[in-house]
Amino acid sequence: MFLLPALIINAAIILIPGLLTLAMAFCEWDGASAPSFVGLDNFRTIFADPVFFSALFNNVKWTLIFLTIPIAMGLVAAALLLVAKRGRTFFQVVYFLPVIIATVVVARVWQGMIYNPESGIVGWLKIYGLNLADPLTQPPTALYAVASVDLWHWWGFLAVIFFAAFRQVDAAQIEAAVIDGASFFQLLRFVLVPAIRPTITLMMIMTIIWSFLAFDFVYVLTQGGPAYASEVLSTLSYRYAFYNYTMGPAAAVALVICFFGLIATFFYVRVQQKEER
């Protein structure tokens, strides 16, 4: 009985529409007329769309970027916080500040104040003879420019999480390593990281899931452009649905995103079971 209110709301908002999307992936629908069953046509449509594969590849790049750079930054910063006892709280608050700022605001600050060739840092560099274009408008750099913004927004979260995990590590173990003459990086590599491996694994799996869900920064900064250079699966799905009014392919792309989420969840459950044993 106590479960019912939460379950009913959840089923009405997520489960039932989710199942409808599952059905819609096999139908043709423009959002207005009656849907008709078309079998696997929607999947043929998206697999024939070159943008689908570039978007998928962009998600893979995005995943690789976020599996390495912010996790490495977070681990190093967290370990340094362990060494530097004074000012810990200050640094944690500062690193966490970008995390709590709305993505749209973060995106506009970077767009206007940093990347913009007139009002931003990129424009200001012209005084020093560095003639850069807005990296968001150049196909080779657009995806990385967007990822950099998300990276700035995100890494502090990992630093704070890893620091919380490091503090649970047995202090005697750390001191023994230091007395044995371990350098900072040896300490990180051989004592700290192995001790919090479960936390790191969890964060990596969540990173994979979140990387395939990435939407806000891409949508606000480039809308997937220029020329689909920064398109990811979630923005492609949104484009199919609300720009082209083709619900079938939009649903098919959503299912592809789910597929990657499922794989990551599968590994997560496997890892958890391994640890329990």
Add this chain to the structure above:
Amino acid sequence: MNQNLGRGTLLAAYVILAVAAVIALFPLSLMLISSVKKSTEIVANPLALPSALQWTNFVRAWTDAQLGRSLLNSAETTGFAVVLICSTCSLAAYALARGVGPGLRWVSAYFLGTTTLPIQLYLFPLYFGFAHLGLIDNVFALSLVYTAVFSPFAIFLLRTYFLAIPKELEEAAVIDGANRWQVFTRVLLPLVSPGILTVALISGLNIWNEFLISSTFLQSHDQQTAVVRFYTLGGQYSSDWGEIMAAAIIIVAPAVGFFLLMQRRFIQGMAAGSVKG
């Protein structure tokens, strides 16, 4: 351990931590400085301090964008959703913490599973369903969507609080003649209130900042949330960045204020729930 790692290491640690802090604060200080500069000053040198404080940027942001109205919409949506989340999820968390049986394991698995789903999986049918029922531009309907989206996080966080309460406490209350509902409201809820506060803060922050769902379901000018209104403010190049940054400050201020007041609770809650902002 600091002596053993050496003074050099400690110095290097502080230098790196300080550099990271500068990276985190740099875009935010650009936002702050630019919000009180003329746009011609921003274009001339984005890094320079303003010649005179342009408070008119804030006045114009407030009146041009009608931020007051949209902030009220944000507050209403966030308020409704937070109340719904805290009430339905504390009930559900209690049921999951105390109940036994395979059914409940499936419910847990279902809630956990929904956190890995892309919003695009249920957004499109939900949008057309809401449009059919006349629920577009309805703040309460939007808060129902948020309730569903944030309920898994809230349930799992609150469940740990309920699990920490000894069963004997409930049994004693039952012996004293309390029924299950009275036990829940009079004995358990006061004990889990720190957890409820954490859930309210984290989900409130995320809903205040949320973009994709609110931009889809609140479309008319009068109903938009602050973040969506902010998004419509900036065109790519012909923008008045001073005014936009002033609007950014107004939107970000409540979130930052809450965070600085209760940063420990924010950080703990985000760490426990692993919510991607």
